Amino acid sequence: MSALEIVNIRKTYGDVETLKGIDIALESGEFLVLLGSSGCGKSTLLNIIAGLAEATSGDVLIGGRSVLGVHPKDRDIAMVFQSYALYPNLTVHRNIGFGLEMRKVPAAERDRAVRDAAKLLQIESLLGRKPGQLSGGQRQRVAIGRALVRKPQIFLFDEPLSNLDAKLRMEMRTELKRLHQMLKTTVVYVTHDQIEAMTLATRIAVMRDGRIEQLGTPSEIYDRPATLYVATFVGAPAMNLLNATARGSEVRIDGSDTVLPLSDELETQPEDGQKLIVGIRPEALRLGASGLAIAAKCEVAELTGPELVVSALAGMQRITACLPPRTVLENGQPLTLSFDREAIHLFDAESGLRL
Structure with missing residues (x-):
């Protein structure tokens, strides 16, 4: 059974077709990167998986169960956005555990989950601080920690590193790779950065104009690009x-x-x-x-x-x-x-x- 199955997903806004029939089957533990330029439909597809947008047609299955019409909180997913979306008046500890608090998880269990996530992300010393006292990289770790404590079936990342400088992006790529290798959780990750895609993914879906140009491993995408678009998009300098x-x-x-x-x-x-x-x-x-x-x-x-x-x-x-x-x-x-x-x-x- 696939952890995530996207079946002929289409999305239209009036006469404009944003997604033109997307099919992807993702096995448990895979790290899928949706790669493409702005406007190709990758974030729209991620939002449909998350339940933040509705598909015009097609189906999304998580763990073999259709989630169309299911509220985002009931889909067993956790999402990390480009903006950190932290509560400025709450400490790091409360920011990480806020979702559990809303679900009425007992305080002791909540505290244990927060501290485990903080240890994994190496931010234990920051739990008493507020977001305004943190660097960009530290804030992104807090946002990831908030997703980790949920222990979802699927993690969704929407360009989470684009607000960081080049050095921090490289450090956070390494951190995300390490976390995925440790947790072996299924991940869908959106980016326009082909270096992020090549270094993080187990499979890459290169998207263009609402379609998948090529779906394959990083080596397949790099060594045997299926189209001119893929050939020029992946690789620096370009082919x-x-x-x-x-x-x-x-x-x-x-x-x-x-x-x-x-x-x-x-x-x-x-x-x-x-x-x-x-x-x-x-x-x-x-x-x-x-x-x-x-x-x-x-x-x-x-x-x-x-x-x-x-x-x-x-x-x-x-x-x-x-x-x-x-x-x-x-x-x-x-x-x-x-x-x-x-x-x-x-x-x-x-x-x-x-x-």
Whole structure:
């Protein structure tokens, strides 16, 4: 039995269809990330699961039981929002235990649950403080603690780290990963940050315009993107996309002399003259002529610390490469960027689908 099952969920506002038939089955203990840009429908879907919005059609099952029409408090879920939504006049202890207090849980049991959650989140010393005396990271821990004490079947997170600075986001990602590994609770997590998705998820649903473009493990999403949208959305820097044309058993990069072989393992072989997009991740490129190669000319080289990010021109098309940090390059310098055959991703230019 799936912990969470989303069956053909659709949501319309007047003539606008926000969700266009979403199907997901989530097993107990999975960490699902709904990943996509603003307006793709990910938060709407989360709100439907939570009971904060109603689906136009379809069904949501938690533990095999349909929860459509069931009040949010009776769905056995706990939600952590982007805003911490803490009561400023209450201590951390009371904020964490407030939901239990409303359910008339005995004081001793409530105190024990709060202290257990605080110990897990390493905020025991903060229980007597009020939210105004806490940092952003500490407030987010309190909000997570309030969800933890409920011991729900499913945790729902709506962009919980977006208000934190880069260092705190990294620390909280590690904390959430640790908590999930310890508790093995089912999680649905909404974000537009592909790094959060890749580091936290056991599965990622990449959403676009109310549909799921691809559902898979982080490695599946990264190594075999199903569409051009997924290919460009996941990965930093983004995958290089080069216009090309199929010529017999080869692919010619438009505007250059570069010719690449077609793999026999493609699910769909392109027709002669078909317009294609060749995708190559920047980190798959290296300097030198070993393997397949593309001639280019260096435009800009940026040292990020662990790598040198080089923007170059291959014919009339721009290409980015991630090279070792000690690489020395000059603007205008000719380059030979090589890569392995396995690094090539081919997409149909018209449909955007992977071949």
